[in-house]
Amino acid sequence: MTLxxxxxxxxxxxxxxxxxxxPSVSADPTHQADMGRAAEFLRAKLDRLGFEARVDPTAGHPxxxxxRLKAPGAPTVLIYGHYDVQPEAPLEMWTTPPFEPTVxxxxxxxxxxxxxxxxxxxxxxxxxxxxxxGELPVNLKFLLEGEEEVGSRNLEPYIRExxxxxxxxxxxxxxxxxxxxxxxxxxxxxxxxxxxEVHVTGANRDLHSGSYGGAAPNPINALxxxxxxxxxxxxxxxxxxxxxxxxxxxxxxxxxWAQLPHNDAEFAASIGATALPxxxxxxxxxxxxxxxxxxxxxxxGGYQGEGSKTVIAGKAGAKISMRLVPGQDPERITELxxxxxxxxxxxxxxxxxxxxxxxxxxKVDLDSPYVQAAGAALERVYxxxxxxxxxxxxIPIVAAFRSLLGAxxxxxxxxxxxxxxxxxxxxxxxxxxxxxxxxxAYLLQEIGQLR
Amino acid sequence: MTLxxxxxxxxxxxxxxxxxxxPSVSADPTHQADMGRAAEFLRAKLDRLGFEARVDPTAGHPxxxxxRLKAPGAPTVLIYGHYDVQPEAPLEMWTTPPFEPTVxxxxxxxxxxxxxxxxxxxxxxxxxxxxxxGELPVNLKFLLEGEEEVGSRNLEPYIRExxxxxxxxxxxxxxxxxxxxxxxxxxxxxxxxxxxEVHVTGANRDLHSGSYGGAAPNPINALxxxxxxxxxxxxxxxxxxxxxxxxxxxxxxxxxWAQLPHNDAEFAASIGATALPxxxxxxxxxxxxxxxxxxxxxxxGGYQGEGSKTVIAGKAGAKISMRLVPGQDPERITELxxxxxxxxxxxxxxxxxxxxxxxxxxKVDLDSPYVQAAGAALERVYxxxxxxxxxxxxIPIVAAFRSLLGAxxxxxxxxxxxxxxxxxxxxxxxxxxxxxxxxxAYLLQEIGQLR
Numbered sequence: 001m002t003l004x005x006x007x008x009x010x011x012x013x014x015x016x017x018x019x020x021x022x023p024s025v026s027a028d029p030t031h032q033a034d035m036g037r038a039a040e041f042l043r044a045k046l047d048r049l050g051f052e053a054r055v056d057p058t059a060g061h062p063x064x065x066x067x068r069l070k071a072p073g074a075p076t077v078l079i080y081g082h083y084d085v086q087p088e089a090p091l092e093m094w095t096t097p098p099f100e101p102t103v104x105x106x107x108x109x110x111x112x113x114x115x116x117x118x119x120x121x122x123x124x125x126x127x128x129x130x131x132x133x134g135e136l137p138v139n140l141k142f143l144l145e146g147e148e149e150v151g152s153r154n155l156e157p158y159i160r161e162x163x164x165x166x167x168x169x170x171x172x173x174x175x176x177x178x179x180x181x182x183x184x185x186x187x188x189x190x191x192x193x194x195x196x197e198v199h200v201t202g203a204n205r206d207l208h209s210g211s212y213g214g215a216a217p218n219p220i221n222a223l224x225x226x227x228x229x230x231x232x233x234x235x236x237x238x239x240x241x242x243x244x245x246x247x248x249x250x251x252x253x254x255x256x257w258a259q260l261p262h263n264d265a266e267f268a269a270s271i272g273a274t275a276l277p278x279x280x281x282x283x284x285x286x287x288x289x290x291x292x293x294x295x296x297x298x299x300x301g302g303y304q305g306e307g308s309k310t311v312i313a314g315k316a317g318a319k320i321s322m323r324l325v326p327g328q329d330p331e332r333i334t335e336l337x338x339x340x341x342x343x344x345x346x347x348x349x350x351x352x353x354x355x356x357x358x359x360x361x362x363k364v365d366l367d368s369p370y371v372q373a374a375g376a377a378l379e380r381v382y383x384x385x386x387x388x389x390x391x392x393x394x395i396p397i398v399a400a401f402r403s404l405l406g407a408x409x410x411x412x413x414x415x416x417x418x419x420x421x422x423x424x425x426x427x428x429x430x431x432x433x434x435x436x437x438x439x440x441a442y443l444l445q446e447i448g449q450l451r
Numbered sequence: 452m453t454l455x456x457x458x459x460x461x462x463x464x465x466x467x468x469x470x471x472x473x474p475s476v477s478a479d480p481t482h483q484a485d486m487g488r489a490a491e492f493l494r495a496k497l498d499r500l501g502f503e504a505r506v507d508p509t510a511g512h513p514x515x516x517x518x519r520l521k522a523p524g525a526p527t528v529l530i531y532g533h534y535d536v537q538p539e540a541p542l543e544m545w546t547t548p549p550f551e552p553t554v555x556x557x558x559x560x561x562x563x564x565x566x567x568x569x570x571x572x573x574x575x576x577x578x579x580x581x582x583x584x585g586e587l588p589v590n591l592k593f594l595l596e597g598e599e600e601v602g603s604r605n606l607e608p609y610i611r612e613x614x615x616x617x618x619x620x621x622x623x624x625x626x627x628x629x630x631x632x633x634x635x636x637x638x639x640x641x642x643x644x645x646x647x648e649v650h651v652t653g654a655n656r657d658l659h660s661g662s663y664g665g666a667a668p669n670p671i672n673a674l675x676x677x678x679x680x681x682x683x684x685x686x687x688x689x690x691x692x693x694x695x696x697x698x699x700x701x702x703x704x705x706x707x708w709a710q711l712p713h714n715d716a717e718f719a720a721s722i723g724a725t726a727l728p729x730x731x732x733x734x735x736x737x738x739x740x741x742x743x744x745x746x747x748x749x750x751x752g753g754y755q756g757e758g759s760k761t762v763i764a765g766k767a768g769a770k771i772s773m774r775l776v777p778g779q780d781p782e783r784i785t786e787l788x789x790x791x792x793x794x795x796x797x798x799x800x801x802x803x804x805x806x807x808x809x810x811x812x813x814k815v816d817l818d819s820p821y822v823q824a825a826g827a828a829l830e831r832v833y834x835x836x837x838x839x840x841x842x843x844x845x846i847p848i849v850a851a852f853r854s855l856l857g858a859x860x861x862x863x864x865x866x867x868x869x870x871x872x873x874x875x876x877x878x879x880x881x882x883x884x885x886x887x888x889x890x891x892a893y894l895l896q897e898i899g900q901l902r
Contacts, residue, residue, distance in 0.1 A: 191661065195759040204723025210642065210844025213746050213774045214738035215718070215727040220747040220769075221682070227672060228679030267666070272655025275799035276666040287665035295664050296671040297762050298753035303770060308646040308807045310772060310845075311748050318671075319754060321761060323664045348726035356759045393661025394761075 003129055003441050009434050012125045013108075015045070016433065019083075019117050020101040020110040026061055026084035026150045035061045035146050038083045042066075042124070042144055049128055051142070058154035061146030065162070068127075069139040074451045076139040077444060078168035080401070081120025081175060082148035085112035086422045093424035106430050113428035115421035119174040119414045120144055122433055126440025137448025141168060148175075148397075156400045163404060170370045170447065171401050174436065176413035179387050180261050184378035184439075187411035188371055189289065189390030190398055192324035192361030194333040195297075198223065198341060199317045199352045206302075209310040217348025219316040220301040226344045226351070227318065230294055235279040237294045237322065239340045245327040249282075249290050252366070253388075257285045260387055289390035294322045319356070323392060330358025360399035363390070364408045373446035374410050381438045412439060454580055454892050460885050463576045464559075466496070467884065470534070470568050471552040471561040477512055477535035477601045486512045486597050489534045493517075493575070493595055500579055502593070509605035512597030516613070519578075520590040525902045527590040528895060529619035531852070532571025532626065533599035536563035537873045544875035557881050564879035566872035570625040570865045571595055573884055577891025588899025592619060599626075599848075607851045614855060621821045621898065622852050625887065627864035628872075630838050631712050635829040635890075638862035639822055640740065640841030641849055643775035643812030645784040646748075649674065649792060650768045650803045657753075660761040668799025670767040671752040677795045677802070678769065681745055686730040688745045688773065690791045696778040700733075700741050703817070704839075708736045711838055740841035745773045770807070774843060781809025811850035814841070815859045824897035825861050832889045863890060 024038035025031045039055045039062045046053035046066035053066035061084060069076070088098035088111050096102040101110035108118065123142070130136050143166065145155050159166060178185040202217035232238055264284055268276050278287040287293065301316025303309035322337070324330060334355040345351040364371055366388060378386040391411070398409050414436035420426050475489035476482045490506045490513045497504035497517035504517035512535060520527070539549035539562050547553040552561035559569065574593070581587055594617065596606050610617060629636040653668035683689050715735055719727050729738040738744065752767025754760035773788070775781060785806040796802040815822055817839060829837035842862070849860050865887035871877050 191664075193661075193761070195761070197759075202724060207722060208844065209746050209748060209772060210644075210774065210842070212722065212739070213772075213843060214729045214742055214744040215735045216722060217724050217726060217728055218746050220750050221678060221745075224675040224678035224747065224750075227675035231672070271658060271663065271667060273653060273668050273799055274801065275668060277668055277798040278665045284666045288663070291665055293665040295660050295669050295763050296675065296753065297660060297760060298755050298764070299671050299675075299750055299767065300755045302747065302749035304749050304751045308648075308770065308772065309748060310644070310646070312746050313749070316750065319759060321660060321664075321759065323661065347728040348724055350725065391661070392664060393659065 003133070003438060006132055007129055007434065007437060012434070012437060013430065016108070016118060016121050017101040019121060020112055021099055023099045024084050024112070024146065025087050026147050027087055035084065039064050039146060042083055045124060046142060049131055056158070058158055060154045063146070063158055064142065064144040066142040067140065068136060070135055071137060071139050071448065074138045074448050075169040076141065076167065077447055078141040078143060078166060078171045078405070078407070079123045080143045080171060080173045081123065082116045082145045083120065084146040084149050085115070085117065086149050090424060095425055103430065107427040108430060108433065109425055109427045111426055113426055114415040114419035115426065116148065116175045118428040118433050119436060122414060122436030123174065123440045125437040126444065129437060129441045130444060136444060138444050140444065141166065152397050155397060159400060159404045166405055168405060168407050171405065171407050171409045172412060172443065173398070173409060174412050174414050176391070176411060177415045177417045177419070178413050179389050181416055183261065184382045184384070184386040185389050185413055186371060186374045186378065186386050187389050187391050187413060188366060189326065189363035190361065190394055191392050192328065192330050192399070193321060193357070193359040193394045194324060194330045194337065195319070195321040195356040195358065196334060196337055197317060197319050197354045197356055198226070199315065199354070200226070201315050201350045202312070202348060203314050205314045207312040209312045212312055216312050218312050219349055220313055222346045222349035223299070223301065223316045223318055225346055226341060227296055229344050235277065237292065239336050241336050242292065242333065246292065246325055247327040249286055253290065254286065256388055258283065260285065260389070288392040290325055292323055292325050292328060294320065296320050323394070324361045326361045326363040328361060330360060334358055359394040359396045360402065362398050362402055362409060364410065368408055369450050370408055370410055370447065373450060374412055374443055376446045377439055377442035380442045381435050412443065414439065454584070454889060457583055458580060458885065458888060463885070463888060464881065467559070467569060467572050468552040470572060471559070471563055472550055474550045475535050475563070475597065476538050477598050478538050486535065490515050490597060493534060496575060497593060500582055507609070509609055511605045514597070514609055515593065515595040517593040518591065519587060521586055522588060522590050522899065525589045525899050526620040527592065527618065528898055529592040529594060529617060529622045529856070529858070530574045531594045531622060531624045532574065533567045533596045534571065535597045535600050536566070536568065537600050541875060546876055554881065558878040559881060559884065560876055560878045562877055564877055565866040565870035566877065567599065567626045569879040569884050570887060573865060573887030574625065574891045576888040577895065580888060580892045581895060587895060589895050591895065592617065603848050606848060610851060610855045617856055619856060619858050622856065622858050622860045623863060623894065624849070624860060625863050625865050627842070627862060628866045628868045628870070629864050630840050632867055634712065635833045635835070635837040636864055637822060637825045637829065637837050637839050638842050638864060639817060639839055640777065640814035641812060641845055642843050643779065643781050643850070644772060644808070644810040644845045645775060645781045645788065646770070646772040646807040646809065647785060647788055648768060648770050648805045648807055649677070650766065650805070651677070652766050652801045653763070653799060654765050656765045658763045660763045663763055667763050669763050670800055671764055673797045673800035674750070674752065674767045674769055676797055677792060678747055680795050686728065688743065690787050692787050693743065693784065697743065697776055698778040700737055704741065705737065707839055709734065711736065711840070739843040741776055743774055743776050743779060745771065747771050775812045777812045777814040779812060781811060785809055810845040810847050811853065813849050813853055813860060815861065819859055820901050821859055821861055821898065824901060825863055825894055827897045828890055828893035831893045832886050863894065865890065
């Protein structure tokens with residue numbers, strides 16, 4: 001008999017529905033009491049499973065912490081998830097009420113179904129499944145926060161404060177999407193971020209372009225010329241030292257990713273783009289997951305209203321961010337950018353560069369036993385070899401786990417992009433939920449064998 | 452005896468003050484009745500001087516038209532001015548009430564004192580001065596509108612409708628500033644304008660820069676690269692054909708302007724700029740008055756709020772205008788720009804260029820007898836040779852006069868920049884007002900000798 005035969009899906013669904021009915025919208029102060037209810041729901045459940053479970057207050061919404069440390073000599077696993085959800089607005093776009101979970105076509109429709117109650121609860125049920133067969137094969141800790149959707153601002157202090165208690169050999173997070181419906185995915189890398197704001201000043205006020213055009217410095221033209229020079233014809237960032245230390249893709253990675261069901265034309269069509277420009281010499285997935293890049297995220301200056309106004313603005317500005325990859329340090333990159341951009345200033349333009357924030361890139365060694373354990377668990381659930389992917393985004397809390405707890409982070413995403421997290425009619429396939437429970441259980445079994 | 456000896460300054464001042472007390476703010480509907488009062492004030496005055504004078508209704512505020520055609524064989528002069536004024540706000544910034552003219556340090560402080568009631572009324576008093584000595588030496592027409600500060604939108608239709616009646620050999624406008632306090636100025640050229648808006652589209656929506664950065668087209672980066680390529684390292688506009696037909700500066704102009712009391716360092720300091728970048732090979736005044744240029748007047752795209760948002764915008768846009776000089780046609784330039792800009796679009800960027808509006812450049816031949824007459828008149832008033840300048844701005848109504856009436860336009864500005872038109876504490880030096888009256892009278896005498 002496999003674990004699969006012991007999975008009580010009816011009970012698992014009913015409990016998740018109960019959790020989904022609690023409108024734990026962290027951004028909305030009127031849901032303060034609901035946040036407490038959701039935290040208590042999870043604490044009580046973990047307590048019933050024999051965890052030492054508690055609800056810890058923070059400066060914001062509480063953290064649920066639970067641990068069951070009954071596998072001496074076995075690795076310790078920390079599972080992170082969050083019980084808060086995005087606001088439901090616009091309500092009129094929902095086919096069925098966001099906090100009344102409804103199953104249609106094999107999908108649970110509810111706010112939080114995939115992000116992240118469904119995925120977090122799959123781990124709770126995964127532990128329950130194992131416990132129904134005996135003791136857990138690992139020492140297991142749960143850290144379930146209530147502020148992920150509002151920036152996790154109290155989580156890092158919490159981790160610092162409980163650094164000893166939270167020690168683990170590996171951290172597991174399920175809070176995202178698999179590469180594609182038929183592709184079980186282990187995500188072993190995230191890009192980092194360096195985000196700056198550039199301010200360009202010309203004259204000390206807005207000027208009339210008739211009286212001054214041809215002699216006054218124009219900060220918008222200057223800003224455009226600066227931005228244009230930040231990437232070369234090959235799509236490479238021109239900041240000196242930017243690529244120093246960048247970890248090159250391995251042949252293994254290039255080959256693996258080339259096998260993935262990705263099609264440039266379909267990808268472009270999915271965003272309505274006519275091309276997918278980027279750094280020469282790399283495939284789209286390579287550029288998205290393993291290459292640093294630079295994008296202007298916002299720009300402003302002068303007159304933005306209807307019609308024409310003949311003004312030469314005194315100021316202009318832009319927000320510019322760089323996605324970073326392993327080998328790049330956000331602080332160093334921000335420093336390089338702050339040094340370089342002013343050197344591009346045309347005559348008459350005064351340039352100031354302010355660092356806004358950064359995030360460390362993260363990568364777990366593909367050969368790591370934990371990555372291998374995750375792959376093996378997924379293969380047991382899906383009967384096929386999983387994809388080993390990275391992702392282009394940054395999850396700031398991952399870097400915090402990394403630096404504060406020093407443990408590798410495994411991203412075992414159970415959802416799909418089509419689940420529409422953050423959007424109306426968010427959903428989670430019942431099969432993904434059930435496979436998620438099995439994945440969690442098998443993963444702990446695999447990790448348990450690493451002692 | 453010169454005309455100067457017959458100038459009754461007390462009476463001239465008193466009448467102007469009466470006109471300045473009427474709050475004829477064209478932009479403010481609550482001043483509708485005041486607009487009519489100001490128009491009637493002028494009509495009645497011109498009627499008393501023996502003009503055939505009337506107030507003509509328009510779709511907006513009325514036009515005052517008056518003519519005295521009693522100099523058979525002599526040239527016909529049309530004097531244009533406006534009796535409407537800018538709103539007075541912010542009222543608390545005025546030292547004395549805007550519609551209670553007050554003399555301090557030899558200056559009349561009042562809204563409209565320099566722009567344009569004072570300058571327009573100087574011409575009325577100039578005619579009166581001449582009439583006190585006999586018949587006018589020219590056939591004289593006055594066209595005084597009430598919508599200059601709100602875009603003169605009903606003036607062009609009015610000119611079209613009264614095209615025959617308004618025929619003149621020369622048009623005289625006094626509605627601006629002399630080059631400098633000690634420099635009587637004849638302005639013989641204005642730049643034109645071509646104004647476009649550029650829209651750049653990448654994906655069909657805003658995208659997350661983590662998930663898509665490195666593959667999605669970024670319309671802001673694309674727009675910056677387009678703008679950066681619109682001018683070369685020499686500050687020259689790169690649009691093919693842009694300089695075709697541009698009238699080069701004459702040696703005479705370069706020499707004249709080099710004599711003017713202009714200092715680059717002071718000019719830069721006056722606008723708080725660290726440099727005065729522009730087209731190589733031309734002095735600042737040459738670039739401002741006689742060279743075409745290109746400035747971005749506004750730019751927008753992506754996130755402009757506080758902090759950081761990791762978005763790749765779907766769209767970005769900019770307003771771009773070119774100041775044009777004689778030899779350039781706004782429609783042709785707009786067409787060239789509409790053809791050229793899309794060729795600069797990077798891969799994945801879709802570009803649309805919309806023409807917003809244009810204005811013809813204007814130049815009166817320096818050797819024209821009217822320019823010479825204006826110079827001679829100023830020399831009689833000030834006892835020194837005037838400056839022959841151009842100006843960098845565009846006055847759309849000048850091009851309309853030019854094209855509809857076919858007559859050269861003389862700009863005989865009586866004010867100064869320090870008069871602060873459009874600002875609180877607008878003023879007009881009494882000496883400039885009195886010299887303006889004399890200039891008007893001498894100018895008509897000089898033109899009268901051109902028969």
